[in-house]
Amino acid sequence: MPNPPTIKEIAQRLNLAPSTVSRALHNHPRIGLKTRMQVQALARELQYEPNQTAIFFQQKKTFTLGIVLPELSEAFFSAAISGIEDTANKSNYMVLLGQSHDDTAREQKIVEIMKNHRVDGLLVSLARNTVHYAHFEMLRKYNIPVVFFDRIPDMKDIHYVASNMESGTIQAVSLLLQQGHRVIGMINGPEKLIASRQRTTGYQKAMQQQRLKYDATLNIHSDLTKEGTCQAMQQLLSHKRKITAVVAFNDYVSQDAVQYAAEQGVQINKDICFVSYANLPLSSYMAYPPLASVEQYPYLQGQKATEILLDLLSGKLAPDAYQQVVIDSKLVIAAGK
Amino acid sequence: MPNPPTIKEIAQRLNLAPSTVSRALHNHPRIGLKTRMQVQALARELQYEPNQTAIFFQQKKTFTLGIVLPELSEAFFSAAISGIEDTANKSNYMVLLGQSHDDTAREQKIVEIMKNHRVDGLLVSLARNTVHYAHFEMLRKYNIPVVFFDRIPDMKDIHYVASNMESGTIQAVSLLLQQGHRVIGMINGPEKLIASRQRTTGYQKAMQQQRLKYDATLNIHSDLTKEGTCQAMQQLLSHKRKITAVVAFNDYVSQDAVQYAAEQGVQINKDICFVSYANLPLSSYMAYPPLASVEQYPYLQGQKATEILLDLLSGKLAPDAYQQVVIDSKLVIAAGK
DNA sequence: AAAATTTGCGCAATCGTTTGTCCAGCTGTT
DNA sequence: AACAGCTGGACAAACGATTGCGCAAATTTT
Known part of the structure; x- marks a missing residue:
């Protein structure tokens, strides 16, 4: 109920200057051991706690x-x-x-x-x-x-x-290539995003490593809305080359794409595999969890x-x-x- | 680069007292219109912004x-x-x-x-x-x-x-009863939790409303871990009465239970329906989303x-x-x- | 025109802590 | 014994803003 104790109060009770008390509490060497102990003892007794707002103000921090x-x-x-x-x-x-x-x-x-x-x-x-x-x-x-x-x-x-999404993307695409996929679609984000560009170069580099040609028409940029995703998936499904795998921008996009594809009669994980970027912790509960996911820590x-x-x-x-x-x-x- | 302007500075420049400046900035009626305007003009010009830490300290807020x-x-x-x-x-x-x-x-x-x-x-x-x-x-x-x-x-x-979980639980159980389910299992939380007790009474009241008997052995308390959930589900599956619906403590529990049941060969949504309490925003992507969910706002x-x-x-x-x-x-x- | 009121503003204290400076007394040196 | 050097602590300013009070000038009232 009474106001919380301040340095001033402690100083008064011990007949000391506030400055001395302050230094004593900070174990300043210039304060004698005896006074230091006295001060700290009384501080404990009164349950003194520094007023942080005062300190913030004073220290400009x-x-x-x-x-x-x-x-x-x-x-x-x-x-x-x-x-x-x-x-x-x-x-x-x-x-x-x-x-x-x-x-x-x-x-x-x-x-x-x-x-x-x-x-x-x-x-x-x-x-x-x-x-x-x-x-x-x-x-x-x-x-x-x-x-x-x-x-x-x-x-x-x-x-x-x-x-850097590049490294993970390389690994993702490489995995797919290794599993025999040759026509891999990518549902990418807006072109101006760095993260999108990194995915693109990752895709390119992975193809290069296997001496395969990169096909830009398989890399669709979407606006990351559900509609955009469905549109992109639609494009991929109607691509002249038959895709067998999709790298989706993230788990949300992946799920939307999966849902859309399933509605179109695609057999998930059979006709088409999905790989994505980790966003959802609970993908194990998903109807069709991605085959693999790029972790972003x-x-x-x-x-x-x-x-x-x-x-x-x-x-x-x-x-x-x-x-x-x-x-x-x-x-x-x-x-x- | 120079220190941010303070009330004092404004006061000095206008040959006023800091107090006057403070009041002027707060549109205190006792300050003349002319000075008030002057002060506010200069404050704007200097891009004055009150030092919040000082105010916090002073106002103890x-x-x-x-x-x-x-x-x-x-x-x-x-x-x-x-x-x-x-x-x-x-x-x-x-x-x-x-x-x-x-x-x-x-x-x-x-x-x-x-x-x-x-x-x-x-x-x-x-x-x-x-x-x-x-x-x-x-x-x-x-x-x-x-x-x-x-x-x-x-x-x-x-x-x-x-x-209050009671109302939602009543509605959930009532829905199941209405759909013809008669043997409804509940995977509940620890007994000491208020929320668990509310689910129990909700269950009881819903049964009562239909003049049905409440069977306590169908209401299993678990510790909400994945293991606890599986154990509870196991108990329900081996119950002497054949259950056709389950009310799970929350979506996480529900998903674990669904997974376990599916592994045991249960046909989800056919043999057994699940109802749960809303935690997951993305249940639409789930393999087996609950039939209905109790929203907790x-x-x-x-x-x-x-x-x-x-x-x-x-x-x-x-x-x-x-x-x-x-x-x-x-x-x-x-x-x- | 004297009295009362209102208007407009300055003074100074205050919030609690930190820190630079100063000073008195003690110790030790030569 | 005089002087330098420590030691332990006090004094006071400062951080920036708010606010009760006081006081003169201007205005209104009687």
Whole structure:
């Protein structure tokens, strides 16, 4: 009921100056052992706890990291945030959350509010349709470092952690080739996305390795909506060459494509096999789980990005020593296959 | 590069007192229109922004809500947090996140840190095995209000929002009865859980309504692990009465049970129908989606809980006017059935 | 025109902690 | 014995904003 004890109170009771108490609590060597003990004893007795808001104010630091990401309901992000949280907590940082719901306007607003709340740094995964980055550039003026992860902007001079879809794609396509598939369709994402381009080059390289020709008409770009996926699948099914395998942009796309194909009378895993990129943890319950999945290590990405941000904050890393970490994706064969 | 402008600076430039500037910015009526305009003009010009940490400190408020929940990767919680975030943001509150990962020790630590960060209030969904609530009781001393949601403690004098599984269960069982099922198995959760007991009474009441006898041996309590589920399903399959339908504790349990039953040669949706409680958003992709699902309105729960907390903070609600909101669950028939 | 009120603004304290500077007393050196 | 060097601690400013109070000038009331 009474106000929580402050340094001043302790000082009064012991006839000391507040400064002395402060230093005593921090084990400052200039304070004699006796007084130090006295102070600490009384602090314990009164259950003294420093007022963090005062400290935040005084130190111009809040020990808070802002996280801006599209959607926690996507398994990738909820895994990533665990990596972020765990790493941040280890260094006594807390995590302020904001979901953009893939809406750029909302993303801007969140960044603004987080800036006002004086977060020490920001971890960001972009909204799908964000193409202008002024709201991030602005943070430089406030000396708030930003580390992007997974969905990173097309900019120079930024810190980021992202996975390279190329390696996983090579492995995926190679697996299919090895299994004898020769006409492999790909349902890819929007062309402007880095991740889409990486899938494309991965596809190309895997073909090259086997001295096979890459057929661009088998690589369909879609907008990742359910309609787009069905349209793409439709195109693949009516392709002059008969496809026997499909690499889908992600598990959601894969499931939509599978469903569509099944409706068209295709025998899944017989006529056509599917390989995809890991998003769903529960694919084992799926009607037609993909044959294999490219793992993108969300937890690791979150962890890495946070480590960079913390190093930036502690000064261990210079703000202009731009960290650009690429994590190779890796093919994981579905259990029991 | 130069330090951000402060009220003092504006005051100096205009030969005013800081207090005047502060009031002018807040449109205090006692400040003349002319000065008010001048101040606001200069503030705009300098791009003045109040230092929130200073305000937090001065006002002893941080406009931050702490969220403690078990697992964001569970769809229920990631939906709930959206409700929380949206509601909090509307009132200019931010959201500090902490996942307990169903570990009580971790839950305690998070609460401690959040208290130190001086969150204004807490929204909590308990870790599975939390049975002592000292770390929440302690918050009373600090006048930090707590609103529990979904996984609520067995305590008096608390605020909470939870869904009542009874109504949904009645509807679920009634649906099955209506479809002609007479021997209905239930894979329930641990007996000590309120949610389990509600499912039981729901089951009983639905039977009663049709003047049917409730058979307790059809209501199996499991520990919600995969093994527990299989064991329970096994028991149901070997029950002396031949069951034709199963009500599973949640979608995860349902899927495990379905898988197990299928392995035992049971024809899903033919020999046995499944009904469950909504957790998974993607059940349409499942091999055997449940016939119907009891919706628990996670977004709404998060929203409601946050509204209560905000009312508590604004004083609109007295701290001891304990709010205990129960949201009726509701059966949703799967699309296309 | 004197009194009362209102208007417009400044003064100073306050929130709790940290930190640079200063000072008194003690110790030890020569 | 005089001076330098430590030791242990006090003083006060500072972080940025808010707010109760006071006071003069301007305005209204009587």
